[in-house]
Amino acid sequence: MTASPAAPSPTQGAKTRINDFSIQVATVNGSGSQTANTVLLRAIFQMGVFVSGKNLFPSNIAGLPTWFTIRASAKGYVARKASNEMLILMNPETAKDDIAKADVGALVIYDEPLQLDKLRSDLSCIPVPFQKLVTASCPEPKLHKLVKNMIYVGVASRVLGVDMAEVKKAIAKQLKGKDKAIELNQNAAMAGYDWAMENLPDQDQVRVVRDNKTQGLIIVDGNEACALGALFAGCTVVGWYPITPASTLVETFIEYAQEYRIDPKTGKSTVAIVQMEDELASAGVVLAAGWAGARSMTSTSGPGVSLMSEFIGLGYYVEAPGVFYNVARTGPSTGLPTRTQQSDIELCAKCSHGDTQHINLYPGNMEECFQFSYDAFDLAERFQTPIFVVTDLDLGMQNWSSKPFDYPTKPYDRGKVLNQQQLAEAQDWGRYKDVDGDGIPYRSLPGTPGGKGAYFTRGSGHNAYAQYSEKPEDYLAVVDRLKRKYETAKTYVPKPLFRNLGSDKGLLAFGSSNPAAIEAQDILAEAGLKTDYLRLRALPFTAEVDAFVQEKQVVYLVEQNRDGQMANLFRETYPEFATKFKSVLHYDGHAIDAKCIVDQITAFEQK
Amino acid sequence: MTTPTPASPANKLGFTKQDYVGSKSTLCAGCGHDAITAQIINAAFESNIEGYRVAKFSGIGCSSKTPAYFINQGWGFNSVHGRMPSMATGASLANRQLINIGVSGDGDSMSIGTGQFVHAVRRNVAMIYIIEDNGVYGLTKGQFSATADKGSSLKSGAVNELPPIDPCTLAIELGCGFVARCFSGNPKQLGAILKAAFAYQGTVVLDIISPCVTFNNHDASTRSYKHVKDHDFPLHDLGFIQYSEVEDVDIAAGETELVTFPDGSKVAIKAIHEDYDPKDRFGAMKAIHESMEKGEFLTGLLYINPTQPPLPDLLNLVDEPLASLDETLLKPSPAVLDDIMKALM
Structure with missing residues (x-):
């Protein structure tokens, strides 16, 4: 301990920020810091304190700077906070910049050789001899880089007053099933903690104090919550193409599907998931599967929606259902693929050429990511149209605490589909006739036996009987009905x-x-x-x-x-x-x- | 369904050929595409296809209009340019009991839709993929397509300097297990191949040279009716025997080779010109390339491998259509959600 960070002894003072602070951790992408940061976040969460995490990562596999912020809030505020009370600076490349931007008085944990205490005198500096601690706690040199991050978890836990039992529990949860890794990481965290215990005095700027705010809560990201919604909604066909930040939605869905969507009688799958050659093909799969009666979805981000837009217009005009997730990122063009924005609002509202209007759902938390996903499949089939579920990188890929999801008891709404018998009894059925006055026609599904109900779906002009037509009155009847259908949706979508x-x-x-x-x-x-x-x-x-x-x-x-x-x-x-x-x-x-x-x-x- | 009359015999399902027609064609009189449509109707009738199980897909172009002209009992989907294969993929996964027919053109499949063609074939999507190939864009009034032969010229006199893309060798390269080339002017051969195609489980690629009577039928075209007829080299006489008929058919031994499908149906192949083995993938590639260099169209069953698993099998899907699975099978129980929530705590 070189610079003196704070007055020793009293762990809480009048100005102590209890369970109300932000920590920013600066590391190198691909160094395993995500595990360490999640462990720290989870340990605070397990102490009963509201906590949220934001990973600010580069569009890169390994080697570029990355920052992770953890916010604890007794009041339950979970947005990013502009100021940070603690910095953990592990990246020599950015350390000087990071320390220049630090808020006055912040606690700064860093690697001793960086000598950051010489750069500013208005911070509470905590230099840590990481190399020495790593060498002592881990016998295998090739694991040093990974273990180094767990040492700062131990140091920070001691400084903040986080219970090491919770840290160990969090490590065990994070690395579930990998016993050797658990032991190694727990030892590293403990080494950091023991060193800090011996060498650092108590500080009273920021403290974690055990609370009961997180009892029974879960930690989840929006992509997982959406994937679970789709799982319980009975999604049966997925066509997708990898894109940050949307990939983990389908990848998580695949993991759950492998466990929960196997027919127990045959051992065969009840969902088809195909990684397509691009987003255009993904959209084609989704709409054709919806047209044929499956519950279908894809997950993409802005560039993917741009590519899908011709198909989205087709889906709107021919009235084929499908759920389209847009986990938005920063545009335009490639933009900042690993950063967040809500900049596809107009794109998704009116996706495709011609007059188009789409139903969009905007979940605002994890429970809604789950519930709106469940609802989206109902809406797609009820309204026979593409439905956008619009989230973003912040919702989709960050850690959020949430109440556990309620089981969706509402039965599936498969919409206006005529079966063989109904088709046989129907008088003068027309695929695009507005029988009920709500703008929603009745459809038939390919493969329905009985010789009735077959029709020709076309993206070109058509009349109420799905026949090719260029007549102005036929065209107007269809597009004006589509507008009525959109009006009807006002009574179905989630209210504000x-x-x-x-x-x-x-x-x-x-x-x-x-x-x-x-x-x-x-x-x-x-x-x-x-x-x-x-x-x-x-x-x-x-x-x-x-x-x-x-x-x-x-x-x-x-x-x-x-x-x-x-x-x-x-x-x-x-x-x-x-x-x-x-x-x-x-x-x-x-x-x-x-x-x-x-x-x-x-x-x-x-x- | 019309009532069968003595003049219109019924097939085993009780349907007449009239039950397999569609609406009236709006293509140019004499268009090769209409001849293909007639053979699809005929083959579906003779193969006892249940019309309600048929799903017809197309993109954009003259060829893509044709699904409206056959099998009105089936469902049709005329989608967007070059994207028919992904539509067929999605529908075939939603309901694996559908019989999928995709009709495309050389522009739709070999230019704007090459990527989707390639990947549908690679996945062995259960579909008959027909390319009505005239080497020209008809609907936009006569531009070259990517299958136009090098040195071929337009009515305007413009000469194509680029090499053609050949859908058949491309399909074989991609692992397609049923590749054939036909000429719309040879109904016998086309009919036999279409019947075999209906019995096949995975992707059938069928490149049908179909002259455009309006834009590509002049003397300097290599896709004119006359030019193709003069340069058409049928490889073999083909017969198709549906599984239900196998017992009843007397097959001449010796010169006729039989290829058996998983359902027991058989294709009888009697070589005409040369010793061509359609089960030999590399030999097929070589023969096709050599014929193209000579300016000939080798037609017939170019390559066959009936044992490749189609996409629904590769994905290990349940036998029942996914589209008709019940909520009780699809929606995990409250106990499952409870377990998942506990794991996230």
Whole structure:
């Protein structure tokens, strides 16, 4: 211990941040740091403290810098926090930059030879002799790099007051089944802890104190939650193509399917999963499978949606069901493949050429990733159309704590499908006739015996009987009915949720912006600016959204893109209120934080 | 279904040939594609195909219009340009009991859709993949396609300087187990091959030279009706014997070779020109390449390997169509969700 970080002895003082801090860990991609960071996060979680993790990683296999932030929050705020109370700097390449950006007073754990204490005097520096500790705790030199990261977990646990029993438990969970690795990592963490116990005094800046906030909660990422939703929704055909950050959705689905989607009688699979040659082919598989009566899905990101857009238009016009996940990343073009954004809002709302409108679902937490996935398959079959489930890298790939998912008891809604008998009894059936006045026609499935119900599906002009037609009246009948169908969807999609403080000022956000929006709403209220918060959960906008827009004097619309894409949809839908919408934007690729929302709204209010 | 009359005999299912027709063709009079449509109707009738099990797929182009002209009892899907193979893939997985017929053209399959063609063949998707090949874009009024022969010219006089892509050698290279080339002007050969195709389990690639009477039937074209007829070299006389008929057919010994399908059906092959063995993959490649260099069209069953597992078997899918599986089989129990949640705590 060279620099003195804090007054010794008292573990808690008046200014101690208890269970309310952020840690940023800077490491090298591919060095095994993800395991160490997850262990630290889990150990704090097991202490009963709300915690969230954000992995800021490069588009690279190994060797480039990566940062992981862990936020603990007694109040349950889980958005990224702009400031960090502790830094763990393991990457010599970025250490100088990282320390230059550090918040005044932060605790900084780093490798002793970096001599970072010489760069700034307003930080609490904790140099650690990692090499010495690694050599002592691990006999195998080739494992040193991996083990080194677990040592900082031990050091940080001691500094923060995290119980080592929880760290060991977290390691065992993380490396389940690999006994040798568990032992090695537990020893390394313990070596770090013992060293810190011997060499570091107590500090009272930030502490973890055992709480009971996480009892019964799970830690999961959005891609896994979506995969589970699709599993329970009975998805039977998957066509997909790998793309960051969407790949793990299908990969996790595959893992669960191998266990839970095997017919017990025959040992054969009840789901077909094919990695296609590209996103175009994936979309083709999804729509044709949906057309043939399967529950089908694909998972992709912005570039994939661009490629699929011709097919999406086909699905809309011929009315073929399918679930399309867009785990969005930072665009345009290749953009920042490993960073987050909500910048495909307009793309997914109107994907493809011609007049198209799509049902979009915007889950805002893990339970909704699960539930909306389950619902998406119902909606796809009910409305016979492509459904977008729009998440993003932040929801999809980051660790979130969540209540366990409720079992979806609602039976599947297979929509308006006529079977052999119904087809035989039907008078003058037409594939695209609006019998019920809700814009939703009745369909038949290929392979239905009986000689009735066969029809020809075509992306070219067609009439109510699915016959080729270029007549204006036939064309209008179909596209105007599609618009009616979209109107009907307003009563089926998830309604918005409200968090009202009693104000004529509206705050509106969706998806991964939700945690930051809630936190910002509280901060603004404390500063005297009350807002009513609407969390949008779907397109088309429902009656509750109409009412909110009408009632509020102003609507601060929070989203993570440059152009205010959701605000554009609102201005288009509610042209008479176009001036009410004020865009609060965040689009640098990092997850949105509360401060940026507070700052922008405050600036609007001061105008 | 129409009532059978003495003038229109019924097949084993009680259907007449009329039950396998579609709507009226809107293609040019004399189009080779219409001759192919007629043979599909005939082969489906003679093979006792259940029309309701047929799913017809196509992309964009003249050829892609034709699924509307046959087997009205089946479901059709005219999709987007070059993407027919992925549609057939998706539907064939959703319901493995469907009989899938994909009709494409040389533009649809060998230019915009080459990738999907390649990968559908590679996966052995259960489908008959027909390429109605005229070497020209008809619907957009006569541009070259990627199968146009080098040195061939358009009506405008423009000469093609690029080498053609040959769907058949490409398919053999990709591991396709049923590759044939036919001429739309040889209905006997085409009919026999289509019947064999209906009995095959995986991907059938059928390249049918089909002259475009409007844009590619002039003297300087290598795909004109006359040119193809003069350069068509049928490899063999083919007969197809459906599994249900095997016992009843007397097959001449010696010169006729029999290839047996997993269901017991047999293709009888009687060589005409040369000692061509359609089970010899490398020999087939060599013979096709040599004939192309001579400017000939080698037609017939170019390669056959009836034992390759189709995609649903490769994926170990249940026998019942996935589309009709019940919620009780698809939705895991509350206990399963409980276990998963506990593992995430």
